[in-house]
Amino acid sequence: MSRPTARFRLASALTLLALSGLGVVAAASPALADPPVSVQPAPADALTPLVDCVQDAPLGTVAARTVVLGYRSTASVPVSVPAGGGSNDLTTGAVDRGQPSVFEPGEHHGVWLLTVDAAAEPTLGWRLGPTTTDFAAAPACTAxxxxxxxxxxxxxxGGTAAVSATVTRMLLAAPGSGTVAFALDGGAQVVAPVSASGVARADLPVSAAGAHTVTATFQPEQASGLLSAVGTATFTATAPSAPLTVATDSVVAGSTSVLVTVARSSGAGDATVDVMTADGTARAGADYTALATTVALADGQTTATVRVPLASRPAGSPAATFFVLLQRASTSVTTASATVALPAVAAVAPATAAAAGTHGGNAAPAAVSSVLPPDDPTAAGPGATTAAGQDLALLFGGILLTAGGILGVLGLVRAAGMREARA
Structure with missing residues (x-):
């Protein structure tokens, strides 16, 4: 092994050791993860190579250069570009040096470390799709x-987009100071300070539906020795939702629940609203089960329904009402409440009560009516005592008449016997 080659390998090892100790190797770990299960070929102009920084480690005649690389993908799904196939190559020397071949959507930094001899390959770059990046123009990793x-x-x-920017450094901790200027589609900037953890946040007004691009520019404090950086991201704004209304179905005797419908005139956009019940003359727990839930209407959806369980009410319960309310909606509301009317429950019929007393329970036994006709003279009434006296007199009169008749008959028999004796 030649002395320059040995020195280059030693310098490479020392550089990788330094980067590993300062966290860059950990940042590059996503490239070592298993590829996504489903990827697609990269569309034209979807990928852009990024050189995050370079770190030189001179050692005698050898200039070991470690390059920290990333990429930006505008594709909406993971895409695949084979290494060394012409669209994912190093520009000089070996075209395949372990660069990533699967690219996730968005902007990613520190995904790949490459150590080269800067003196032997001063113009080395990374070609990804139609774009080639030059390593020599990259900033030092310390800045x-x-x-x-x-x-x-x-x-x-018509709402706002809550965005956040995380500022990082390749070899050191997050800056912890400075500002980030956010801009939507190149419009007016909203400036936010960078926290101690390197994060800045802002709410950006979104006036129109469609695709939008957010740009975040980090501006370090003066004399910090750090360089500024820019990040971008996209999102989609949906059309504003039409106003919401609430309505309920009618309740009839025997109903076990009532259907509540949240509706809007158009399905454009997303919407959410909290739906809850409130007592009127009806009481939760006795007449119905209280409801408190969030209803979501997705883009293209015009109605959503929920049910409120109803209790079995006892006989004789009067008519009662309770209310269904819309609160904390993500859009305007034109009808914020609906009234649920519970019908009265009929009382138990007398015949039913009599039957219940015959079959048991604490009810008094039913009275037994007389089998005699209403105008029966023998029936008890106000003149019952007088009628009884008259009947007794008639009875004695009949007895006397009967006794007199018997005596008359005996007299006739005796008279006939005396006539026969005389003859």
Missing amino acids: ATAVTLSTPAKVAA
Whole structure:
């Protein structure tokens, strides 16, 4: 082994050891992860190579240069570009040196470390798709910074987009100072300070639906020795939602629940609203089960429904009402409440009560009516005593008449016997 080659390898090892100790190797670990299960070929102009920084480690006649690389992908899904295939190559020497071949959406920093002999390959670069980046023009890792943006996937037009920018350094801790200027589609800037953890946040007004691009520019404090950095991200703004209304179905005797419908006239945009019940003359727990939930209407959806369980009410319960309310909606509301009317429950019929008393329970036994006709003279009544006296007199009169008749008959028999004796 020649002395320059040995020195180059030693310098490379020392540089990698230094970068590993300062956290760069950990930042590069995503490139070592397993590729996504499903990837697609990269569309034209979707990928841009990024040189985050370079770190030189001279050692005699050898100039070991470690390059920290990243990329930006505008594709919406992971894409694949084979290394060494013409669209993912090093520009000089070996075209395949372990560069990543699967690229996630968004902007990524510190995903790949490459150590080269700067003296032997001074013009080395990385070609990814139609773009080639030059290593020689990259900043030193001790001064380089990077900005990673986080944006919501969707925002309703007419609202605000909450965005955050994380500022990092390749070899040292986060800056902890400076500012980040946020701009939506190149418009007016919103400047926010960088926290001690390297994060800046802002709310950007979104006036129109469609795709939008956020740019975040980090500006370090003067005399800090750091370089500024720019990060970008995209999101989609949906059309604003139409106003929301709430309505309920009618309740009839025997209903076990009532259907509540949240609706809007158009399905454009997303919307959310809290739906809850409130007592009127009906009481939660006795007449119905209280409800408190969040209803979401996705883009293209015009209605959403929930059910409120109803209790079985006892006989004789009067008509009662309770209310369904819309609160904390993400859009305007034209009808914020609906009234649920519970019908009265009929009381138990007398015949039903009599039957219940016959079959048991604490009810008094039913009275047994007389089998005699209403005008029966023998029935008890106000003149019952007088009628009884008259009946007794008639009875004695009949007895006397009967006794007199018997005596008359005996007299006739005796008279006939005396006539026969005389003859």
